[in-house]
Each structure stands twice: as structure tokens, then as C-alpha cells.
Amino acid sequence: MDEVIKMEHISRYFVVGDSIVKALDDVSLSVERGEFLGIMGPSGSGKSTMMNLIGCLDTPTDGRILIGGEDTGSLSETELAYIRNRRIGFVFQQFNLLGKLNALDNVITPLLYSGMRVGERRDRAMQALERVGLKDRMKHKPNELSGGQKQRVAIARAIVTQPDIILADEPTGALDTTTGNQIMDLFRSLHQEGNTIVVVTHNDEIGLSCPRLIRIRDGKIEGGEA
Amino acid sequence: MFFENIKLAFKSMFSNKLRTFLSLLGIVIGVGSVVAILTLGASASGSITQSLESGGIDTISLTATPTAKNYDTFDEKLGQRLMANVEGIDTVIGINSTRVRIRNGKIIKNNSAYGVSSDYHTVNNYNVAEGQWFTAEDNIQRTQVVVLGASIAESLFPDGGAVGSSISLFRNQGSKSYTVIGVMEKKDASFTASYDDSLYIPYNTFTQRLQNMPYVGSYLIKVSDGYNAVTVSDNISAYLNLLVGSDSFFVFSQANLTEIASSITGTFGTFLAAIAGISLLVGGIGIMNIMLVSVAERTKEIGIRKALGASPKVIKGQFITEAVVLTMVGGVLGIVLGTGISYLVCKLVSWSFSVSISSYVISVGFSTFIGLFFGWYPAKKAARMDPIESLNYE
Numbered sequence: 001m002d003e004v005i006k007m008e009h010i011s012r013y014f015v016v017g018d019s020i021v022k023a024l025d026d027v028s029l030s031v032e033r034g035e036f037l038g039i040m041g042p043s044g045s046g047k048s049t050m051m052n053l054i055g056c057l058d059t060p061t062d063g064r065i066l067i068g069g070e071d072t073g074s075l076s077e078t079e080l081a082y083i084r085n086r087r088i089g090f091v092f093q094q095f096n097l098l099g100k101l102n103a104l105d106n107v108i109t110p111l112l113y114s115g116m117r118v119g120e121r122r123d124r125a126m127q128a129l130e131r132v133g134l135k136d137r138m139k140h141k142p143n144e145l146s147g148g149q150k151q152r153v154a155i156a157r158a159i160v161t162q163p164d165i166i167l168a169d170e171p172t173g174a175l176d177t178t179t180g181n182q183i184m185d186l187f188r189s190l191h192q193e194g195n196t197i198v199v200v201t202h203n204d205e206i207g208l209s210c211p212r213l214i215r216i217r218d219g220k221i222e223g224g225e226a
Numbered sequence: 227m228f229f230e231n232i233k234l235a236f237k238s239m240f241s242n243k244l245r246t247f248l249s250l251l252g253i254v255i256g257v258g259s260v261v262a263i264l265t266l267g268a269s270a271s272g273s274i275t276q277s278l279e280s281g282g283i284d285t286i287s288l289t290a291t292p293t294a295k296n297y298d299t300f301d302e303k304l305g306q307r308l309m310a311n312v313e314g315i316d317t318v319i320g321i322n323s324t325r326v327r328i329r330n331g332k333i334i335k336n337n338s339a340y341g342v343s344s345d346y347h348t349v350n351n352y353n354v355a356e357g358q359w360f361t362a363e364d365n366i367q368r369t370q371v372v373v374l375g376a377s378i379a380e381s382l383f384p385d386g387g388a389v390g391s392s393i394s395l396f397r398n399q400g401s402k403s404y405t406v407i408g409v410m411e412k413k414d415a416s417f418t419a420s421y422d423d424s425l426y427i428p429y430n431t432f433t434q435r436l437q438n439m440p441y442v443g444s445y446l447i448k449v450s451d452g453y454n455a456v457t458v459s460d461n462i463s464a465y466l467n468l469l470v471g472s473d474s475f476f477v478f479s480q481a482n483l484t485e486i487a488s489s490i491t492g493t494f495g496t497f498l499a500a501i502a503g504i505s506l507l508v509g510g511i512g513i514m515n516i517m518l519v520s521v522a523e524r525t526k527e528i529g530i531r532k533a534l535g536a537s538p539k540v541i542k543g544q545f546i547t548e549a550v551v552l553t554m555v556g557g558v559l560g561i562v563l564g565t566g567i568s569y570l571v572c573k574l575v576s577w578s579f580s581v582s583i584s585s586y587v588i589s590v591g592f593s594t595f596i597g598l599f600f601g602w603y604p605a606k607k608a609a610r611m612d613p614i615e616s617l618n619y620e
Contacts, residue, residue, distance in 0.1 A: 057613045078537040085535020096530045113535040
């Protein structure tokens with residue numbers, strides 16, 4: 001059993017004014033390497049908190065979380081950054097590309113932080129762009145690309161570090177249906193190549209197309225432990 | 227990573243050229259002033275020293291303003307008494323001078339005539355262009371010879387041929403004829419003598435035939451090698467104070483002037499340095515301000531970079547590099563500005579322009595320091611941003 005995500009009795013509370021908001025309340029979850037997981041829930045359900053915890057952008061109030069076998073609960077900012085860089089590939093709803101950089105430099109950016117040599121960075125980034133079908137758009141800046149192309153660049157940036165988990169937050173939310181379907185097809189083919197993919201969404205169609213689906217409501221997984 | 231940061235810094239600088247330039251102005255003016263101070267200081271002291279040395283930095287002039295009681299102290303033997311009582315005197319030359327009317331044919335001029343000794347020109351580094359200076363023998367014999375300064379020679383003899391000719395000098399009752407034996411080279415006026423407009427006669431000839439003065443009007447004193455002219459002139463003053471009292475003479479040396487000049491340039495330099503200091507401080511605060519704006523504007527970018535695995539240290543490095551690149555560009559512009567201004571000023575006041583390399587090194591060092599100092603806080607702020615909040619920032 002190779003678990004890339006293991007959450008044990010995770011809680012995440014936020015203090016808002018005088019009250020405490022339980023964004024996640026005693027959640028346990030286990031994801032195997034190579035799985036394609038959908039996380040669904042309405043807004044305010046706690047799915048974003050879940051995503052932030054899996055993505056090592058946040059740490060839990062209580063419980064234990066292991067990403068690729070590493071307990072992230074007690075890590076420093078710098079150590080969390082390291083895990084994000086090596087183990088997580090983010091794909092966002094609004095693409096979040098760096099506007100001043102061209103597609104190639106955007107894809108190179110995470111490799112910069114892993115301290116890879118110049119030549120290898122370039123080769124790896126070009127391969128990733130080729131994988132998402134954008135080899136001929138390498139020198140284009142984000143504002144010269146369509147929405148679907150931007151999301152492909154973002155996916156190339158997510159896979160270029162060969163992470164343990166590709167973590168997508170509403171990846172089709174800013175795209176029309178056809179383009180959205182193409183992006184989901186790309187995720188499916190990446191899944192077939194052995195990547196672990198987690199898609200967070202509130203869209204039923206997208207959620208139901210995932211091989212495994214969990215639903216979150218009021219900070220708990222529906223149907224209990226997953 | 228370092229080179230990527232520099233590349234990024236230039237990218238963000240050029241994406242907002244006007245804002246970048248305006249925020250750099252303080253640094254540019256500050257560094258410009260530093261460079262101008264040092265460059266002008268070097269050029270000025272070079273030029274002042276040069277002009278003072280041509281006037282004889284190792285000479286002291288002693289002017290007599292005697293009363294009836296003590297005028298006999300200022301005789302031809304005072305030189306020997308000074309040399310016996312004050313250390314560091316090489317030569318003392320007595321000088322008398324008066325205004326005379328000079329005529330060559332139809333040309334008539336009014337100028338100063340000096341009665342001086344046969345070594346006056348060597349003590350003053352004053353060179354003969356044509357003919358010769360008079361000898362000690364001329365002085366003893368009281369021969370009626372004259373040496374002309376460059377300008378007066380030109381106005382009396384517009385067609386040349388001065389040496390060997392005769393001119394008439396008028397004084398009171400009548401005129402006497404003198405033979406021109408030499409014409410001098412041009413020499414810039416010093417603080418005590420205007421060389422080119424004067425004519426020179428053997429001292430004894432002057433006192434006997436031109437003006438019989440009861441005392442020597444002034445003395446030119448040459449300081450021995452290895453002695454400080456200021457110290458020697460102070461000692462001469464002290465000695466004469468005892469002898470005749472302080473209101474009967476006036477001692478003056480070029481070295482005193484050098485001291486005055488350097489204290490003036492020093493004051494000027496302090497003033498400019500204050501301006502430089504203030505503009506660098508204001509410039510630094512400007513840099514801090516623009517970096518804080520930049521960090522706030524790029525919150526989203528910081529969030530994205532953090533999500534992609536940039537550690538706080540990396541983010542801090544990126545923004546500090548940006549601040550340093552910014553201030554160093556300002557420093558380079560300041561160097562260009564300061565050098566340009568100094569060059570123009572030097573042209574204007576005809577000093578010889580000399581570039582101060584050390585000012586460039588100081589400027590680059592200073593602007594780097596300002597970038598580090600004032601970029602540190604904004605960079606730290608960027609590094610401490612919460613990744614989730616900054617990612618969601620619109």
C-alpha cells in the first residue's frame with residue numbers, strides 16, 4: 001500500500017471574531033498512489049481548507065497529515081515550501097500564471113526553486129509543454145494565449161517537477177464546456193500514465209467523472225471516513 | 227537563482243519606466259552630489275595647488291608700513307637680521323616699487339616699476355623669454371637697464387625688437403633713458419604680484435635714480451627646503467612684533483592662502499555632503515516606498531511563487547535583489563550626472579578636470595548599501611505573506 005495522502009482525524013478551526021469556525025471537523029482520508037480523486041462540496045463546505053492542507057499551504061489545528069509519507073503538521077514555512085515544490089503540482093481555476101513571463105519561463109519557475117541546472121530546467125520544461133500540446137507556444141506570454149492554452153501551461157507547470165500529487169482546484173471553472181472537457185481529458189490521460197490526481201470542484205458533472213469521489217458538507221466527509 | 231532574480235528585477239523595472247525613474251531620482255541626486263563633491267574637490271585642489279605653486283608656495287612677502295620712529299629698521303640689512311634670528315630662511319630680497327610713466331617714441335604708458343635684486347626672477351620661478359636679467363654687477367654699478375614684463379613689452383614694442391632699445395622713464399622732475407636688456411615670459415599673476423604689466427630695474431639703480439625711499443618697501447623671502455612656509459612666516463611675525471610692533475608690517479605667504487583655500491573647499495564640501503546625505507536618505511525612503519508598493523501590487527505573484535515552492539528566504543532574496551538593482555541603476559545614473567556636472571563646472575571656471583575613481587567606488591558601494599537597507603523591510607514583508615491569503619488576493 002503506497003499512500004500519498006493520509007489524513008488522520010484532521011480538524012482545522014479558524015477564529016472569526018469571538019466564535020470558532022470548524023472548517024474541517026475530525027476528517028480522515030486516505031489516497032493511494034495512482035488514484036484519481038474528486039472532492040465535491042458546496043462553497044463553505046470545507047473543501048478549500050482540505051485542498052490547502054493537502055497542498056501544504058496550511059497545517060491542521062488537530063490531527064495528523066502525511067503527504068508522501070511525511071508528517072507536515074510540525075514543519076516550518078521553509079520545509080512546507082520544499083514539500084510543495086517536490087510533491088505537489090497545483091492547477092488553479094484562474095490559472096495563476098506569472099504575467100511577465102512567457103509560457104516556458106512559467107513552466108521553468110518551480111524548477112528554479114528546486115535548484116536544478118539551467119540546461120536541465122529548459123529540457124524538462126520543454127518536455128512538459130510538449131506533453132500538454134503547447135510546444136509551439138513556448139515563447140508566448142499568458143495574455144497571448146486562450147483560456148484553454150493558459151490552463152495547459154499551468155498543467156505543464158504542475159507536472160514538470162514530477163510531483164506525487166497533481167492538485168487541481170476547479171480547473172474547468174473559468175473555461176467553456178468544450179475546453180473544460182479537453183482539460184479533463186488531459187487529466188485522465190495523465191492519470192493513465194500513473195499520476196495521482198485530486199480535483200476539487202462543486203461541479204457535479206466533473207465530480208461524477210472522477211473514478212473516486214468524496215463529498216464534503218459542513219466540515220465532514222459524507223458517509224464518514226474515506 | 228541569483229541571475230534569475232536580476233533578470234526579474236530588470237523586467238519589473240522596465241515594465242514601469244516612469245515610476246522607476248521617479249522613485250530613483252533621490253538616489254540619482256544623492257549619488258550625483260557625492261560624485262560631484264569628490265570630483266570637483268579633486269579638480270579644485272589640483273588647480274589651486276598648481277596656481278599657488280606657480281606663484282611660489284615657498285615664498286613669503288613682507289610689506290613695511292613703518293612709522294617715523296621705526297622706519298630705519300626696514301633697511302637693506304633687515305634680511306640678514308631675519309636670517310640670523312628666524313630659522314628656515316633661504317634668501318631675502320628687498321623690493322621697492324612705484325608708478326612711473328614710460329615712453330618709447332610716441333607710445334606712453336603708466337605702469338609699476340620694481341627695484342629688485344639680481345636673483346628676484348629665480349626666487350619667483352620667473353623666466354626670461356628674450357635677452358637676460360640684470361646681474362649683481364649691474365646692481366652695484368647702478369646701471370640704467372630695465373627688464374620688461376611680457377604685456378608691457380608688447381604694448382611698448384608692438385613690432386618686437388625690445389631688447390637693445392632704449393625707453394624713457396619719467397619721475398617727478400625729469401626723465402632718464404634706460405636700455406632694455408630682457409623681456410620676460412608670460413606668467414599668471416599671483417596673489418601678491420602682477421608680473422606681466424611690470425618692469426624691473428636693479429635695486430640700487432631704482433633707489434638712486436628713480437625714487438629715493440627712506441626704507442625698503444617690501445621683502446620677498448624664500449623659505450629653505452624642508453621648512454613650512456606658514457611656520458616660518460609665523461616666526462618672522464613673532465620676531466618683528468618684538469622689534470617694531472605688529473602694526474608696522476604685514477607678512478603674507480602663499481601657503482597661508484593654500485590653507486584658506488582648502489578650508490573654503492572643505493566648507494563647500496561639507497555643505498554638498500550634507501545635501502548628498504539628505505538626498506540619499508530621502509532617496510532610500512523613496513526606494514522603500516516604491517518597494518512596499520511593488521510588494522503590495524504583486525501579492526498574487528508572491529502567493530503563486532510560494533505555491534510553486536518558493537521559500538520565504540527565496541522571496542526575500544528576490545525583492546532585496548530588486549531593490550539593490552534599482553539603487554545600483556540609480557547609482558550609475560548618479561555617477562553619469564555627477565561627472566557631467568563636474569565636467570561642466572570645471573570647463574566654466576577653467577579648472578583641469580580630473581575624474582575621481584574612488585568616488586565611483588564609494589557611490590556603487592553606497593547605493594548597494596541603501597538598496598540592502600531600505601529594501602530589507604519590504605522584502606521581509608513579502609517573505610512573511612501568508613500563501614493562502616496572497617493566492618486569493620485580487
